[in-house]
Every structure is written in structure tokens, then in C-alpha cells.
Amino acid sequence: MDLKQYLDFTAKQVDLMIDRFFGSEFEELGKASAHILMAGGKRLRPAVVMLAADAVRKGSSDEVMSAALALELTHCFTLIHDDIMDEDSFRRGVPTVHTKWDEPTAILAGDVLYARSFDFICKTRAPDQAKVRAVSMLAEACVDICRGQHMDMSFEKRNDVTEGEYLDMVSKKTGVLYAAAAGIGSILAGGNAVQTSALYHYGLYTGMAFQIQDDVIDIVASAEKSGKDRASDIREGKQTLISIRAREKGLDLSPYCRDLSDNEIEQVITLLNNAGVIDGVKETARELVSKGNQIISILPDSQEKMLLIEIGDYFVTRGH
Amino acid sequence: MDLKQYLDFTAKQVDLMIDRFFGSEFEELGKASAHILMAGGKRLRPAVVMLAADAVRKGSSDEVMSAALALELTHCFTLIHDDIMDEDSFRRGVPTVHTKWDEPTAILAGDVLYARSFDFICKTRAPDQAKVRAVSMLAEACVDICRGQHMDMSFEKRNDVTEGEYLDMVSKKTGVLYAAAAGIGSILAGGNAVQTSALYHYGLYTGMAFQIQDDVIDIVASAEKSGKDRASDIREGKQTLISIRAREKGLDLSPYCRDLSDNEIEQVITLLNNAGVIDGVKETARELVSKGNQIISILPDSQEKMLLIEIGDYFVTRGH
Numbered sequence: 001m002d003l004k005q006y007l008d009f010t011a012k013q014v015d016l017m018i019d020r021f022f023g024s025e026f027e028e029l030g031k032a033s034a035h036i037l038m039a040g041g042k043r044l045r046p047a048v049v050m051l052a053a054d055a056v057r058k059g060s061s062d063e064v065m066s067a068a069l070a071l072e073l074t075h076c077f078t079l080i081h082d083d084i085m086d087e088d089s090f091r092r093g094v095p096t097v098h099t100k101w102d103e104p105t106a107i108l109a110g111d112v113l114y115a116r117s118f119d120f121i122c123k124t125r126a127p128d129q130a131k132v133r134a135v136s137m138l139a140e141a142c143v144d145i146c147r148g149q150h151m152d153m154s155f156e157k158r159n160d161v162t163e164g165e166y167l168d169m170v171s172k173k174t175g176v177l178y179a180a181a182a183g184i185g186s187i188l189a190g191g192n193a194v195q196t197s198a199l200y201h202y203g204l205y206t207g208m209a210f211q212i213q214d215d216v217i218d219i220v221a222s223a224e225k226s227g228k229d230r231a232s233d234i235r236e237g238k239q240t241l242i243s244i245r246a247r248e249k250g251l252d253l254s255p256y257c258r259d260l261s262d263n264e265i266e267q268v269i270t271l272l273n274n275a276g277v278i279d280g281v282k283e284t285a286r287e288l289v290s291k292g293n294q295i296i297s298i299l300p301d302s303q304e305k306m307l308l309i310e311i312g313d314y315f316v317t318r319g320h
Numbered sequence: 321m322d323l324k325q326y327l328d329f330t331a332k333q334v335d336l337m338i339d340r341f342f343g344s345e346f347e348e349l350g351k352a353s354a355h356i357l358m359a360g361g362k363r364l365r366p367a368v369v370m371l372a373a374d375a376v377r378k379g380s381s382d383e384v385m386s387a388a389l390a391l392e393l394t395h396c397f398t399l400i401h402d403d404i405m406d407e408d409s410f411r412r413g414v415p416t417v418h419t420k421w422d423e424p425t426a427i428l429a430g431d432v433l434y435a436r437s438f439d440f441i442c443k444t445r446a447p448d449q450a451k452v453r454a455v456s457m458l459a460e461a462c463v464d465i466c467r468g469q470h471m472d473m474s475f476e477k478r479n480d481v482t483e484g485e486y487l488d489m490v491s492k493k494t495g496v497l498y499a500a501a502a503g504i505g506s507i508l509a510g511g512n513a514v515q516t517s518a519l520y521h522y523g524l525y526t527g528m529a530f531q532i533q534d535d536v537i538d539i540v541a542s543a544e545k546s547g548k549d550r551a552s553d554i555r556e557g558k559q560t561l562i563s564i565r566a567r568e569k570g571l572d573l574s575p576y577c578r579d580l581s582d583n584e585i586e587q588v589i590t591l592l593n594n595a596g597v598i599d600g601v602k603e604t605a606r607e608l609v610s611k612g613n614q615i616i617s618i619l620p621d622s623q624e625k626m627l628l629i630e631i632g633d634y635f636v637t638r639g640h
Contacts, residue, residue: 115462
């Protein structure tokens with residue numbers, strides 16, 4: 001099975017569970033909780049939970065399905081709350097929860113998924129000791145995600161964010177949930193401390209690379225492919241690895257912090273390309289993926305280990 | 321030790337833990353998370369956790385201190401999010417989090433406490449099996465609290481809420497967290513299924529009585545004593561057991577749904593008293609407390625069981 005087939009297969013399994021547990025909500029709050037969850041999504045974090053489990057103990061992915069779902073719920077809860085904070089109107093092709101309902105309902109809808117994440121960890125077929133460690137790991141990841149989101153928002157008021165600060169934010173906002181996905185998969189499948197730590201860090205670096213690639217996609221991909229307005233980060237003056245590196249190289253992007261024509265976007269890309277910024281940022285993402293792949297080389301060889309490595313490669317090549 | 325001494329004693333223990341874990345936050349988000357938590361509070365839920373633990377196994381309250389703290393964190397997270405939804409500016413004598421910081425920070429501050437609640441359950445000195453059950457119980461309580469808050473908000477648009485709907489809302493919004501406090505104390509201390517169920521339901525009924533008494537206090541107590549503007553529920557046309565019973569008795573409170581003078585508040589109280597509404601509602605609260613006390617009569621006699629019974633009595637007599 002290649003990566004695409006595997007991701008399609010696991011996404012279907014997760015979708016079935018989502019449908020089973022959230023498909024027949026009839027109260028408004030239940031519907032609001034299920035809204036983004038049922039609007040599709042690639043279910044990448046559940047796939048990482050399952051692959052990590054199988055990579056430490058072949059055949060254990062079936063047992064950790066509840067935890068795989070839990071990670072998707074956590075991801076979805078952060079999306080619902082982030083959309084309120086960022087005042088975004090659309091997500092996965094549907095109106096965001098606070099747009100379709102209202103802000104109080106969206107806060108509560110996120111809170112419901114949050115609680116159910118922890119409950120689904122407890123529902124996993126695994127030793128209690130492993131479940132307790134998994135709950136702790138997820139809880140710590142959630143605290144970090146909140147910190148990352150808060151840092152990201154605070155960056156909006158600044159124009160002097162350093163690369164170190166940016167990478168710290170990305171590791172928290174995006175990295176730790178992939179880290180927790182891989183770490184929890186390992187813990188619940190009975191992975192030892194070395195395996196769990198390796199998978200955790202694999203997830204951390206791979207997740208960071210995912211976010212950095214997102215920043216590249218925002219600029220170089222067409223709006224159709226990225227699913228959002230092209231170069232929105234530049235137009236909004238967002239602090240990303242691209243804008244930070246551009247600043248370090250003396251490139252002033254501030255004149256482009258406004259509505260841009262396609263022509264002007266091409267101008268910016270040319271500027272960034274000539275300064276080697278885009279290639280440099282892509283290289284950083286690739287290095288993170290390599291680091292992650294290197295770390296899990298300690299795992300016994302298996303198809304799942306190969307797929308984990310392929311996921312990293314997919315993260316930094318998607319959007320091209 | 322009488323109830324007051326016991327509550328003072330446990331509140332001090334909880335305050336010490338709060339100071340230890342949240343007293344030296346230096347990032348803004350950390351400070352925002354700690355803000356309401358450190359602004360005081362009676363720490364009633366932690367006291368219930370500790371009493372329930374000691375009631376099933378004398379001396380176990382020390383072991384469940386982390387879980388006691390967890391329940392206070394959960395309570396605090398709901399306060400922070402509720403204050404955003406209800407647009408309240410003050411809480412425990414200090415500005416609410418979204419007022420002192422902003423709404424995004426308040427959403428995240430609540431989310432941080434939410435995650436840490438589950439982590440503190442895992443940090444308890446108890447068998448892993450008990451911790452897993454406690455995490456599940458807390459998660460289910462959180463889902464119910466969200467449902468209760470959503471129902472409460474939906475009631476604002478209605479004038480036909482039934483007593484059954486109101487009691488369902490109160491059981492979710494306030495009852496289940498007391499239920500979880502008592503149930504979790506029992507589970508973590510090794511209480512058997514019958515004891516845990518008894519303590520859970522004790523908490524449920526006692527918590528409901530607490531909320532109903534709050535509605536009584538809003539009307540009959542002076543603003544100084546209740547800590548909020550007098551008769552605010554009547555002035556805002558809120559659906560409470562008092563307004564529902566008044567409606568059932570043919571009393572029209574809608575002319576009082578506006579700013580009221582002290583004289584007019586006395587008029588409403590006289591109306592409600594003459595119709596027997598306030599006495600009837602007080603009686604309902606007392607009946608719930610009796611039901612809770614009756615249920616825990618199956619526990620072996622102990623000072624802690626007596627204190628649990630006294631807590632119920634305190635809930636329905638406070639504010640007078």
C-alpha cells in the first residue's frame with residue numbers, strides 16, 4: 001500500500017467513527033461540535049497515531065482507533081477556537097462554527113470536543129498505565145498549542161520576530177500535536193521509552209515542517225491549490241519564516257502589505273527568489289523532516305516506518 | 321472541626337497548591353490563566369473531592385489533593401469562558417479575563433486550565449485504573465456543563481421554559497461538577513461502585529440545590545451579600561425556578577423586566593411571597609439536599625460524612 005492509499009484508507013476508518021459518534025447529533029450544540037469535524041479533512045493526525053502504533057507493535061493500530069479519533073477531535077477543537085480568534089469565516093469549504101451559529105456556541109462546541117478527546121483516549125483498548133500517560137501527553141500538548149496560538153497572535157503586533165521565536169511558536173502551535181499523535185500511538189501500543197521519545201520527536205519536527213511548508217504554499221501555490229487567497233500572509237504582513245528571512249536579508253516587504261494584483265505577487269516572488277529566501281525556507285522544512293526521519297531510524301524496519309518517512313516527505317512537497 | 325473550620329482549612333491547602341503551580345507565571349497567557357484562580361474563591365469543589373475521599377477511606381484526602389485542584393481548575397475554566405459568553409466584567413472582585421486582557425486571550429486562558437485539569441487528575445497518587453475512570457468522569461461532566469450553559473443561554477430567548485427543562489439545565493450546568501467532585505474523590509480513594517454512585521448523586525442533587533439557592537439569593541439578599549446587583553434575574557427577565565413558578569401561578573413579572581428601585585424590588589418580593597413562590601423554591605432546594613444526604617446514608621459513619629451533609633445544609637441556608 002502506498003502512502004496515498006494508506007491515508008485514504010485510514011481517513012475512511014476515521015470518517016466512519018466520526019459518523020458513528022457525531023453523525024446523529026440532534027441538539028444545536030452537538031451539531032455545532034460535529035460541523036467542522038464532519039466537513040472532511042485529511043485525518044493526518046489519526047494516521048500518525050495508527051502508524052506509530054503499528055511501527056512499535058505490528059497490528060496494534062486497530063486497538064488505538066479511539067485515540068486516533070481523539071487526536072482529530074483535539075485538532076478540530078483548536079480549529080473552532082482559532083477561527084473565533086482569527087475571525088475566519090470559512091474552513092474546509094463550510095462556514096466556521098461562530099459564523100454559522102454564534103461565538104458562544106462556537107466556544108462551547110470547541111469545549112465539547114476538547115472533553116471528548118480525553119474521553120476517547122480513555123476508551124482505547126490499552127493498559128490503564130498507558131492511557132494515563134497518553135492523557136498527560138495530550139494535556140501537555142494542548143497547553144502548548146494554546147501558548148503557540150497566543151504567541152502567533154502576539155506576533156501580529158510586531159515586526160521584529162526572530163527566527164528562534166518563530167520556530168518556537170510553530171513547534172507549539174503545530175508541532176506538538178503531531179508529536180503527541182506519534183507519542184500517544186507508541187505509548188498505547190506498548191512502545192518503550194526510547195521508541196516513544198523517538199516517535200514524539202519525529203512528530204514534532206515533521207509537524208513543524210508541515211507548518212513551514214504551509215507558509216511557502218501561501219506564496220507560491222495558486223489560490224485554487226492552497227484553498228485560500230494567494231499570498232495572504234504577505235498582504236496581511238504576517239510574521240512567517242519567509243518574511244523573517246526576507247527582513248534579515250534587507251528585503252522590505254512592507255510596501256506589499258495591502259491588496260496585491262497577480263502581477264505584484266509575481267514581483268514579490270521574484271524578489272524572494274532572487275534573495276534565495278524561498279529556497280532557503282524550503283530547505284529548512286526539508287532539514288526538519290530529515291531530522292525526524294533520522295530519529296525514527298532506531299525503530300525496527302516495517303512498512304509503517306516507511307510510511308511515516310513518506311509522510312514527512314509528502315508534507316514538504318505538497319502544494320507543488 | 322466544624323464545617324467552617326474545615327472549609328477554611330481545605331481552602332488554604334488548595335490556595336497553597338494554586339500558588340505553587342500558578343503563582344509564578346510570567347507569560348501573559350499564564351498570568352491570564354491564573355487570574356481568576358488566584359482571585360480567591362471558596363474552593364467548595366476541592367473540599368467535596370477531599371471529603372468524599374476521606375468518607376470512603378479515612379486519610380486518603382492527602383492523596384487526592386491533585387484531583388481536588390483539578391476540579392477547581394475545571395470550575396475556573398468554565399467561569400472564564402462563561403464570562404465571555406455572558407459579557408460579564410467582574411468576577412471574584414476583579415475584572416474578568418476578557419476584560420483585563422482580551423477575548424482571544426480569555427478563550428486560550430480557559431483552554432489552558434481545561435487541559436491542566438486532566439493533567440492534575442493524572443498526577444494524583446492513585447491506581448491507574450482509578451485515574452482513567454476519573455478522567456472519563458471529568459470529561460463527561462465537562463460535556464454536560466457545556467450543554468447546560470448552552471441551554472441556559474437558549475432560555476434567554478424564551479418565556480415558556482418548563483420546570484423540567486430548568487432542572488435539567490441546572491443539573492448539567494452546576495450539578496454535574498459537584499457530582500464529579502464527589503464521584504472522583506470516591507473513585508481515587510478506592511470507593512466501590514455503590515459508594516461512588518451514592519457520592520456522585522449526592523453531589524448532583526447538592527449542586528442543583530446550590531444553584532437554586534443562588535436564584536433565591538439574587539432576589540432576597542442585599543446586593544452586598546450576594547455580590548451582585550439585587551434582583552438582577554428579575555430585571556433581566558431570566559428564566560429561573562422563581563420566574564417559572566411565578567408564571568405557573570399566573571404572576572406576570574414582565575413589567576419588572578427593567579431597572580427597578582428598591583421599593584419596586586420589595587413589591588416583587590411581596591408578590592412572590594404572597595403567592596408562596598419563594599418558600600416553594602426554597603423547599604425544592606431543601607428537598608434536593610435531603611435527597612443527596614439520604615443517598616450517602618449508605619456510607620459508614622464518619623466525621624467527613626457529617627461534613628458532607630452539613631455542606632448541603634450550608635448550600636441552602638447561605639445568603640440569609
